[in-house]
Amino acid sequence: MAVSTDATEVGMVLEARGISKSFPGVKALDDVSLTVRRGRLHALLGENGAGKSTLMNILAGVFPADSGEILLEGRRVSFRNPREAREAGIAIIFQELNLIPHLTVAQNMFLGREPLTRTGLIDDARMNRDAAEWLRRLKLEVSPQTLMSGLRVGQQQVVEIARALSMRARVIIMDEPTSAITEQEVAVLHELIHQLKRDGVAIIYITHKLDELPLIADEFTVMRDGRYVGSQAANAASHDDIVRMMVGRDLSEMFSRTHAEPGAEVLRVASLHLTHPERAGDFAVRDVSLHLRRGEVLGVFGLMGAGRTELLETLFGQHPKRAKGKITVDGREVWFQNARQAIDAGVVLAPEDRKREGLVLSLSVAANTSLACIGKTERLGLLDAARENELASGYVTRLHTKTPSVHQLVRNLSGGNQQKVVLSKWLATQPKVLLLDEPTRGIDINAKKEIYALMDELIASGLGVVMVSSELPEILAVADRIIVMSEGRKTAEFTRAEANEENIMKAALPKN
Amino acid sequence: MSPQTKDFLARFQSVAALLLMVVALSLMPQISGTFLSQENGLNVLRQISVNLCLSIGMTLVILSGGIDLSVGSVLAFSGAVAAGLLKNGIMLPAFGVALQFTTFGALVAGLAVGAALGWFNGWVITRFKLPPFVATLGMLSIARGLTQLWTKGFPITDLGPDFAFIGTGHWLGLPMPVWIASLLVAVFVLITRKTRLGRYLYAIGGNERAAQLSGLNLRAIKVTVYALGGALAGIAGLLLTARLDSATPNAGIGYELDSIAAVVIGGTSLSGGRGSVLGTVLGCLIIGVLNNGLVLMEVSPFWQQIIKGFVILAAVALDKMNAKE
Structure with a gap:
C-alpha cells in the first residue's frame, strides 16, 4: 500500500x-x-x-x-x-534485553511500579494476575511466576513487549x-507484530x-x-x-571469489561426539565427521542449537573431557586439552561473540594483536614496543583496519574493525586452520566485503577455513562445500554446485 | 578524549592532589616548619614503605581481576616466622635436632612463608574456582590463627641489630625500608609494563574468557600473581617486624583495607584490567602525607579515620566522573 x-x-x-x-x-x-x-x-x-x-x-x-x-x-x-x-x-526493547534473570516474569514486568496492598506491601496476587492477562493476550504460554532465566530469548522478548504494553506504550x-532468536520464534514475533x-x-x-x-x-x-x-x-x-x-x-561484486584448486588435506574429524552440558545422556554434537583441505572453505550451516558453535569449540580444544572422536591435523592425530595446544598446532577460532570471547576491549589494537603470540615481540625476555607496533601495523595495513593508531583501545573501534583485530591476532600465529564462527555477524556491509576479500586472499595462500554462518546467502557464496547440522548431527553435505537455499534449509530443520 | 589523554589526566589528578596537599600543609604556619623538615619527609617515606610493599602486590592481584584480603594476616605470619626462627630456631623432633637460623636464613624463610600462603590462595582460587574474595577471606583467618599459634599469643622481641637494620638502618642517607620499597617499585613497574606476565595480568583482568581463548594459561598466571602478592606481603611483614624489633600476633590487622585504598586512590580499577604500579605509589604517598598532616595538625584519630574515608570516596568518584566523559 x-x-x-x-x-x-x-x-x-x-x-x-x-x-x-x-x-x-x-x-x-x-x-x-x-x-x-x-x-x-x-x-x-x-x-x-x-x-x-x-x-x-x-x-x-x-x-x-x-x-x-x-x-x-x-x-x-x-x-x-x-x-x-x-x-x-514510548517503549524501547533493546537488543540486549533489560531483564533480571533471578526475578519472575511478573516481577520483571512490573519492576519499579509494583502494585501495592493497602498496607504498603507488594500485592503479588494482583501482579501475577495482571501479568498473566498480558501474557495470555500475547499468547505466551508461561506462568507469570516462572523465573526469567528459565525462558528462551524469544520468550523473554515477548515479556519485554508485554511490559511495554502494560505501560500503555x-x-x-x-x-x-x-538477531538472536530461532526461526520459529521469528514467526511468533512476526505474528505478534501484526496483532500489535x-x-x-x-x-x-x-x-x-x-x-x-x-x-x-x-x-x-x-x-x-x-x-x-x-x-x-x-x-x-x-x-x-x-x-x-x-x-x-552497487554491490554486484559483494562476494568475489577467485577460484583456486584446494591442496592437501589439513584437518580430518571422525565421529566426533560432545556430551550435552546439561542433559545427561544427550549430545550437543553427535557423530560428526568432516575433512578440510588447504585452500578450501568448508561452510557449516545450522539453526540455533544445532551444535555448530560447539563443534568449533571442540575442535579448538575447549571440551577435551566431554568430547570423544578422532581429530587429525596435517596427518597427525591430536586431542587438544586447551586453546594453547590448538594454537600451537595451527588451529585457531574466531568466536561468534567478539566482545566477550575474542578481544580484551580495555587493551590496545597492538596488545590484542600480539596476545596469542607475544613471544614474537620479546627481546631479551622483555616486551619490545617497537616490534609489537610493527607486528600490529602490518596487520592494520593488510586488513585495512580503520583505527587512528595501533595504540587505540579496541573498545573504541566499530564491530567490523574489531573483527579485523581478532583476525589479526590469529593470523599473527601463522595458523593452518581458521575456524570462523559467524564472522560477519553484526558488522556493516563494507566491512563484510573486506572480510570476504581477506578470506579469499587467505585461502589462496593455502589456509583451510571452516566457517559457521546462519546467513544462507553468505554461506552459499563463500563456501566450497557445505555441511548442514541439525540437533547435533551432520544431516547433509553439499558441494558448492549442489547446494541451494531449499535443500540446505530442509536438512537444517529439526526432524521432530 | 583519547585514552592516552585520559590516562594522563587521571595520573595528573593524583599528582595534583598530592601537590595540593603538600602545598597546603607547607602554608600552615603552625606546622609548616615541622612538615617541611627533612626528618619528617623521611619519616613519611619510611611509614608508607610497608603499605607500599603490600599495595604493589595488591595492584597485581586487582589488575588481574581479583582481590587479596589476606595480606594483613600473611604479613603478620611472615614476620612472626622470621622472628621466631631467628630467636628460637626450630625443633625437628623426627631428627632430634634443633635448627638455628642466621638473620639471612630467617629473612628468606619469612619471605618463603608469604609466597607459600599466597600460592595457596592462588591454588584454591584456580583449583576450586572460588571467588578470590572468599578464598582470601579464608586465608585472612587461617594466617591470623597460624600467627597466634606460632607466637603463642605473645610478641617475639629483641631480634638483634642485623635484623633491625632492614627496618631502622640507613644507607646513603635514606632509610632501608625506603630503599627496599623503591627497588620493588622499580622491579614491578618493569614487570607490569615490559614482561609477558604483566601483559597477561591486564589481559585476564580485562577479559578472562578472551584471554583464555587466546591460549593464556589462566591457572599458572593467577597462581603466580597470588604467590607474588603473598611474597610482597611477606617482605612487608619483615620490614614491619624489623622496624618495631618485634613480631606481634596482632600485627597488620586491617592493613588490607589501607592497601586496597592506596590502589584505588592510585586509579586502578577494582574490576581489573586498568591501572598501574606507579598510580599505586601515588596512592600510598597521598595516604601517607594525609596521615602525617593530620597527626601534625593534632587532629583526633577519630576524625582522621573519617577524613581518610572521604578522601577514598572522593578519589573514586573523580575517577568515575573521568571515565564517563
Whole structure:
C-alpha cells in the first residue's frame, strides 16, 4: 500500500524533525527526520554505525539530542530520561534485553511500579494476575511466576513487549529483535507484530534482515553515516534498491571469489561426539565427521542449537573431557586439552561473540594483536614496543583496519574493525586452520566485503577455513562445500554446485 | 578524549592532589616548619614503605581481576616466622635436632612463608574456582590463627641489630625500608609494563574468557600473581617486624583495607584490567602525607579515620566522573 500525503497527517504518533547529535570526535546524527504512524511498522535500515541506535536512544530518552525536535501526537516533548519517555508512551526493547534473570516474569514486568496492598506491601496476587492477562493476550504460554532465566530469548522478548504494553506504550521501538532468536520464534514475533499493529500500536523496527520487510513493514527509512537517505513504502522497493540506498553504490561484486584448486588435506574429524552440558545422556554434537583441505572453505550451516558453535569449540580444544572422536591435523592425530595446544598446532577460532570471547576491549589494537603470540615481540625476555607496533601495523595495513593508531583501545573501534583485530591476532600465529564462527555477524556491509576479500586472499595462500554462518546467502557464496547440522548431527553435505537455499534449509530443520 | 589523554589526566589528578596537599600543609604556619623538615619527609617515606610493599602486590592481584584480603594476616605470619626462627630456631623432633637460623636464613624463610600462603590462595582460587574474595577471606583467618599459634599469643622481641637494620638502618642517607620499597617499585613497574606476565595480568583482568581463548594459561598466571602478592606481603611483614624489633600476633590487622585504598586512590580499577604500579605509589604517598598532616595538625584519630574515608570516596568518584566523559 502506498503512503498517501493525507496519511502523513492522519494517525501520526511520533515525529522526529531535524535531529542532530555529536559525540566526541563523531557526528552521529546530522539532521535526521522520522515519522511513525498509528498501527504501522516503520523499519529503520542502515549499516552499523549509520546512527540508527543513536536516533532510537534519543527517542527513548536515553540521552538528549543536540538540536531538532520530537513531536508526540503533535505536542513537542523532551525527555530527560528513559522513564519520562516510557510514561509518555514510548517503549524501547533493546537488543540486549533489560531483564533480571533471578526475578519472575511478573516481577520483571512490573519492576519499579509494583502494585501495592493497602498496607504498603507488594500485592503479588494482583501482579501475577495482571501479568498473566498480558501474557495470555500475547499468547505466551508461561506462568507469570516462572523465573526469567528459565525462558528462551524469544520468550523473554515477548515479556519485554508485554511490559511495554502494560505501560500503555503507543510507540514500541525494537532494536534488531530477530538477531538472536530461532526461526520459529521469528514467526511468533512476526505474528505478534501484526496483532500489535491491529491494536493501533506504532512500531519502529531496526533490522539487518531485509527479508523480513515484506512480511511486516509498512514503510522504511534508510540512514547512512548519520544522515537521512530516504523513506519509501515497503512494497515499492526491491531488495537491491534498499541495499543500494544503504551502501550508496552497487554491490554486484559483494562476494568475489577467485577460484583456486584446494591442496592437501589439513584437518580430518571422525565421529566426533560432545556430551550435552546439561542433559545427561544427550549430545550437543553427535557423530560428526568432516575433512578440510588447504585452500578450501568448508561452510557449516545450522539453526540455533544445532551444535555448530560447539563443534568449533571442540575442535579448538575447549571440551577435551566431554568430547570423544578422532581429530587429525596435517596427518597427525591430536586431542587438544586447551586453546594453547590448538594454537600451537595451527588451529585457531574466531568466536561468534567478539566482545566477550575474542578481544580484551580495555587493551590496545597492538596488545590484542600480539596476545596469542607475544613471544614474537620479546627481546631479551622483555616486551619490545617497537616490534609489537610493527607486528600490529602490518596487520592494520593488510586488513585495512580503520583505527587512528595501533595504540587505540579496541573498545573504541566499530564491530567490523574489531573483527579485523581478532583476525589479526590469529593470523599473527601463522595458523593452518581458521575456524570462523559467524564472522560477519553484526558488522556493516563494507566491512563484510573486506572480510570476504581477506578470506579469499587467505585461502589462496593455502589456509583451510571452516566457517559457521546462519546467513544462507553468505554461506552459499563463500563456501566450497557445505555441511548442514541439525540437533547435533551432520544431516547433509553439499558441494558448492549442489547446494541451494531449499535443500540446505530442509536438512537444517529439526526432524521432530 | 583519547585514552592516552585520559590516562594522563587521571595520573595528573593524583599528582595534583598530592601537590595540593603538600602545598597546603607547607602554608600552615603552625606546622609548616615541622612538615617541611627533612626528618619528617623521611619519616613519611619510611611509614608508607610497608603499605607500599603490600599495595604493589595488591595492584597485581586487582589488575588481574581479583582481590587479596589476606595480606594483613600473611604479613603478620611472615614476620612472626622470621622472628621466631631467628630467636628460637626450630625443633625437628623426627631428627632430634634443633635448627638455628642466621638473620639471612630467617629473612628468606619469612619471605618463603608469604609466597607459600599466597600460592595457596592462588591454588584454591584456580583449583576450586572460588571467588578470590572468599578464598582470601579464608586465608585472612587461617594466617591470623597460624600467627597466634606460632607466637603463642605473645610478641617475639629483641631480634638483634642485623635484623633491625632492614627496618631502622640507613644507607646513603635514606632509610632501608625506603630503599627496599623503591627497588620493588622499580622491579614491578618493569614487570607490569615490559614482561609477558604483566601483559597477561591486564589481559585476564580485562577479559578472562578472551584471554583464555587466546591460549593464556589462566591457572599458572593467577597462581603466580597470588604467590607474588603473598611474597610482597611477606617482605612487608619483615620490614614491619624489623622496624618495631618485634613480631606481634596482632600485627597488620586491617592493613588490607589501607592497601586496597592506596590502589584505588592510585586509579586502578577494582574490576581489573586498568591501572598501574606507579598510580599505586601515588596512592600510598597521598595516604601517607594525609596521615602525617593530620597527626601534625593534632587532629583526633577519630576524625582522621573519617577524613581518610572521604578522601577514598572522593578519589573514586573523580575517577568515575573521568571515565564517563
